[in-house]
Amino acid sequence: MIISLRTAKALLEAAEKQAMTMGISEDIAIVDEGGNLIAFHRMDNAKIAGIDIAVNKAWTSVALQVPTANLVSAALPGGPSFGINTTNQGRIVILGGGIPLIYNKRIVGGIGVSGATSAQDIEVANAAVRFFESMTITPANTNN
Amino acid sequence: MIISLRTAKALLEAAEKQAMTMGISEDIAIVDEGGNLIAFHRMDNAKIAGIDIAVNKAWTSVALQVPTANLVSAALPGGPSFGINTTNQGRIVILGGGIPLIYNKRIVGGIGVSGATSAQDIEVANAAVRFFESMTITPANTNN
Amino acid sequence: MIISLRTAKALLEAAEKQAMTMGISEDIAIVDEGGNLIAFHRMDNAKIAGIDIAVNKAWTSVALQVPTANLVSAALPGGPSFGINTTNQGRIVILGGGIPLIYNKRIVGGIGVSGATSAQDIEVANAAVRFFESMTITPANTNN
Amino acid sequence: MIISLRTAKALLEAAEKQAMTMGISEDIAIVDEGGNLIAFHRMDNAKIAGIDIAVNKAWTSVALQVPTANLVSAALPGGPSFGINTTNQGRIVILGGGIPLIYNKRIVGGIGVSGATSAQDIEVANAAVRFFESMTITPANTNN
Secondary structure, three states, X not given: OOOOHHHHHHHHHHHHHHHXXXXXXXXXXXXXXXXXXXXXXXXXXXXXXHHHHHHHHHHHHHHOOOOHHHHHHHOOOOOOOOOHHHOHHHOOOOOOOEEEEEEOOEEEEXXXXXXXXXXXXXXXHHHHHHHHHHHHXXXXXXXX | OOOOHHHHHHHHHHHHHHHHHHOOOOEEEEEEOOOOEEEEEEOOOOOOHHHHHXXXXXXXXXXXXXXXXXXXXXXXXXXXXXXXXXXXHHOOOOOOOEEXXXXXXXXXEEEEEXXXXXXXXXXXXXXXXXXXXXXXOOHHHHOO | OOOOHHHHHHHHHHHHHHHHHHOOOOEEEEXXXXXXXXXXXXXXXXXXXXXXXXXXXXXXXXXXXXXXXXXXXXXXXXXXOOOHXXXXXXXXXXXXXXXXXXXXXXXXXXXXXXXXXXXXXHHHHHHHHHHHHHHHOOHHHHOO | OOOOHHHHHHHHHHHHHHHHHHOOOOEEXXXXXXXXXXXXXXXXXXXXXXXXXXXXXXXXXXXXXXXXXXXXXXXXXXXXXXXHHHOHHHOOOOOOOEEEEEEOOEEEEEEXXXXXXXXXXXXXXXXXXXXXXXXXXXXXXXXX
C-alpha cells in the first residue's frame, strides 16, 4: 500500500481533532515508506522547533522500524542505544510521538507529532494510527 | 494578519486544484512571516527532491522579500545576485515558484511550489496567491 | 517491484563488467524508490570523490525522476534548472551517470556511476539498466 | 595490504551468511585504511537508518583505531570519551558493530554492521573479521 496525499490528509485531520479535543497545538508530519515527507501541518501557535522534530520523529519511526517512544529509555546512558541520536546527521529523534504506519505487517510510512508533552504527542499520534488501521482493515487484510 | 493553518490548507487546496487541472503533480509549501513552515503537501507521484525545493522556495520568498522568479536572472554569472544560492546553508532557491503572500503591503508569508517546469510551478503558486488575495480583500482592508 | 539486494548485486555486476571491458574503475550505487542506498561498490583505484557522487547521482535520478544527463544543459546559466544543484543540501548531481530504474512505467530505484568521463559513466550505468530491463521483461509486464 | 573490491565482497558475503543464519537483516559496510567506503550492502528489509550507522561504524573503527564496542562505556557521562560522538560532524558512532581489519598489526580497513542489537551486529561483524583473518594468514605473513 502506498499512502496517498488524500490518506495523509485524513491522518492529519484525525490527529488535529485529537489535539483540539485535548486543547493543545501540535506539529504533525506524515512520511512514506522511504521516510520522505508526504504532508506536514503546524497547528496555530504550535512550536516552530516542532517542525523539525515532527518530521524527524516520523522519519525515525520508519528508518529504525520502531515507535520513537521505544528509544526513550534505550538511548539513556548505559542503555543499548546510547548515542544513536547523534547518528544520521541528527535526524534520529529519541522522544515519543513517532509511530510507524503498518499495513499487512509491513511499514508503509510513519507519523510524527511534536509540540506538547511526549505522552500527549503519543496520544495524538495514536489517534491517527487508529484511524489508519480502521481505513486499512479489510476482509482481505484480516486474512493475512 | 497571521496565516492560520486553516488559511494555509485553503491555499494548498487552491494550488492543488490548479495543478490537477494542468495534469501535473507538485510539492507545495506555505511558510509564515518568519519563514517557518506552516503546511506542506506532496501530491501523489510528485518528486521527492521537490520537498526541500518547495519549502525553500517559500522560505526564500519571505527571506529575500521577492518572488524567487526574480532571482533567476539576477543570480546568473555577472548578475547582481550571483552566488546568493550558496548562502544560508543552501536554503536560497533561485528557481521560479516561490511567491510572498502580501497583506496590507506587508509580507505575511510565502508559498513555494516545485515539481514541474518553473513556468508551471509559478502558475500553480499564483493560483494560491490569487485565492489569498480574494480572501483578504475586505472593505476594512481597502481602507488601510 | 521492490529491488532486492540480490537484484542490486546483479546490477552492480553488470556495471562492473562493462567498466572492466572499457578499462576503467568506477564507483557504482543502487538506490531504492525512496532514494535510500541498497548497495555500493567502489572498484579498485576508483576515485574516492566518486563515492558521494555515485550515491547522489542515483538519488538524484529517483528524486528528480530523470537521468542526471538531462540536467547537464538544463542547469547551465540561463537554463531552466540553473541553481538546482545547490538545493537539497547539495545532493542533486548535474553530471551524467544517474539513471532511474523503471518497472511497469514506475520508477522503482536508480543507479549512479561516477569515476570516469560522463559519457563513460553513462555507458556503464546503461549496461546495468539494460540488464535490469532484461530481468524485468516478463509476459505480464509486456501487457502493461 | 590494500583491501580490493573482491575482498570486500567476500567479507560482505561472510557477514550476510552469518546474519541469515541468525535470521536478521543487516546494513553492512567495508571501508579502506583511509576510512573511505569500498562497499555497502543493505539486506532486504534492513533499517534505512542503518545505512549511515553502518558506514560510520566502519569509519569510526578506522578513524579511532578501535572497535566501536570499546566506545560504549568510554562515551558514557563521566567516561574518558564522553562527547566524542558529537565530533567529526557526527560521524563517530559509539554503538558496537564497527571493527578494524588488521593485517600485519596494521589497520588496513574496517567493517561496520547495523540493524539488529549491538550484540548481534558485533557477531555479524566478527564473522567477516574471522574470514578476513583466514584469508590473510599465509606462511609469508607469519614470517613478518
